[in-house]
Amino acid sequence: MKMGKYPRWESQLLETGFLGIFLCPLWTLSRLPKNTPPSRIIIWAYRWLIFRIMLGAGLIKIRGDRCWRALTCMNYHYETQPVPNPIAYYMHRSPEGFHQFETLFNHVIELAVPFLLFLGRRLCILHGLLQILFQVLLIISGNLSFLNWLTIVPSIACFDDASLAFLFSSKEKGTKAQVLEIQANEAARKTSPLPYGCYIRRGLNISFGLLIAFLSVPVVVNLLSSKQVMNTSFNPLQIVNTYGAFGSVTKERTEVILQGTSSLDPNDPNAVWEEYEFKCKPGDVRRKPCLVSPYHYRLDWLMWFAAFQTYEQNEWIIHLAAKLLADDKEVLSLMATNPFEGKGPPRWVRGEHFRYKFSRPGGTHAADGKWWIRKRIGPYFPPLNLEGLRKFLKARNWPLPKQSLKQT
Structure with a gap:
């Protein structure tokens, strides 16, 4: 990838x-x-x-x-x-x-x-x-x-x-x-x-x-x-070399949440979209922040950068979506959960943009088990399928992943 x-x-x-x-x-x-x-x-x-x-x-x-x-x-x-x-x-x-x-x-x-x-x-x-x-x-x-x-x-x-x-x-x-x-x-x-x-x-x-x-x-x-x-x-x-860190500080935290569905029509209001969970970056608002240092989850870090930019500036994230559509085992090993495990890969994958804030310790959300409070901003990238990505991947000399035979 x-x-x-x-x-x-x-x-x-x-x-x-x-x-x-x-x-x-x-x-x-x-x-x-x-x-x-x-x-x-x-x-x-x-x-x-x-x-x-x-x-x-x-x-x-x-x-x-x-x-x-x-x-x-x-x-x-x-x-x-x-x-x-x-x-x-x-x-x-x-x-x-x-x-x-x-x-x-x-x-x-x-x-x-x-x-x-x-x-x-x-x-x-x-x-x-x-x-x-x-x-x-x-x-x-x-x-x-x-x-x-x-x-x-x-x-x-x-x-x-x-x-x-x-x-x-x-x-x-x-x-x-x-x-x-x-x-x-x-x-x-x-x-x-x-x-x-x-x-x-x-x-x-x-x-x-x-x-x-x-x-x-x-x-x-x-x-x-x-x-x-x-x-x-x-x-x-x-x-x-010359070094430096945090020359600018983001004032709001945004996250790209990757979702997949097995629905034939991604625009169907009844389509069920399930979220992929990363190993450390915020996703599920009830999941406790991780403690991983000095280990490094590079994909999680790159998702942080992508969240305050656009997918056009981070084309690799579209390649990531293609790998998820193909049920790529190497990529799935970088994720914490695969909501489609045992069911075959999704037909469509999309990126949703959310704003995340820490819940207040002792507050209502924290009492409900939530470490984060999130609010949807809008789509990050539209629903994609492998066939629709063929031209995009070919233009960048990225091989088209083979779609799993489990998908029906």
């Missing part, structure tokens, strides 16, 4: 993993190489990564949606984020003053705290602690996939061995003893000639550092630009 572009975290995962290649020496398989500690160039490359991630996110907010400047964005975020979790249901009902504090705290973390990286060891450690705390808060209050966990990784580079020593065993032959031995060897090496191989490694690290600096030029220019773009790469290697 044809889907949209890769989201931000995949380019971030690529860059984070690429830097990880250079943390280890090239000519040893030891778990803890004693004579070749990670280059400070690589450590600073990770710090540069977290600096770009956070500052880019902060700047795109200040330059983007007015609600970030008015300190009101958190009034909407918990309800309208891609895949809310149960905590978000209650956080949404926090007092106005608390939401303003949250927004201000977000600005401090993303716009001010990153500069602590360059102000000495203690403030660098403080930066790492604050960024990890911030990511943990985001993990608790939302299902942002593995993005927050991934963002913690470069924050670890803010800590040195001394600050992390308490995490290791104090046994004589334990990891802590090996780390202390590495530190002693490093101190001794500063007063003695280096092996030939270390000069080669140092040359490679310096060359890599120069490459990172060169590829960072357009990234810095973008950060300083009033026309800043987010989640973009300026080089074919895609190893030094």
Whole structure:
């Protein structure tokens, strides 16, 4: 099934993993190489990564949606984020003053705290602690996939061995003893000639550092630009990228609900339309919001994007409808429920557009078991059948799915 572009975290995962290649020496398989500690160039490359991630996110907010400047964005975020979790249901009902504090705290973390990286060891450690705390808060209050966990990784580079020593065993032959031995060897090496191989490694690290600096030029220019773009790469290697998140916040949550019917005539007022339920995204108003992070249901995320755009902007959703019409097992495995299981595929599939709002905890709807309140906006795309989609799919070189023989 044809889907949209890769989201931000995949380019971030690529860059984070690429830097990880250079943390280890090239000519040893030891778990803890004693004579070749990670280059400070690589450590600073990770710090540069977290600096770009956070500052880019902060700047795109200040330059983007007015609600970030008015300190009101958190009034909407918990309800309208891609895949809310149960905590978000209650956080949404926090007092106005608390939401303003949250927004201000977000600005401090993303716009001010990153500069602590360059102000000495203690403030660098403080930066790492604050960024990890911030990511943990985001993990608790939302299902942002593995993005927050991934963002913690470069924050670890803010800590040195001394600050992390308490995490290791104090046994004589334990990891802590090996780390202390590495530190002693490093101190001794500063007063003695280096092996030939270390000069080669140092040359490679310096060359890599120069490459990172060169590829960072357009990234810095973008950060300083009033026309800043987010989640973009300026080089074919895609190893030094620009990042940013939630530059604008949707004020209302809309959902595309996919429905199918076995009726011969989709316009028959007596036709029974049954809904497909996704694994995590809102659908059934009585279903409790899911808790899935750090796992990722990409289809659910793409449905969130599609809901505030049109199906013409998201042609993949028509391909999805075709797969449902054909009772495609791979696609159905991405769904939570198939209302036509054992009955053959539907004859028609349509998309309906709904506005969703959290019910009020303790209110009438919540007492009735409803986590959401929804109201129909109108059709998202009209009823479709496989025969009618033949020309559409052929024009895009998408194979026409074979219709199940169970359908009569």
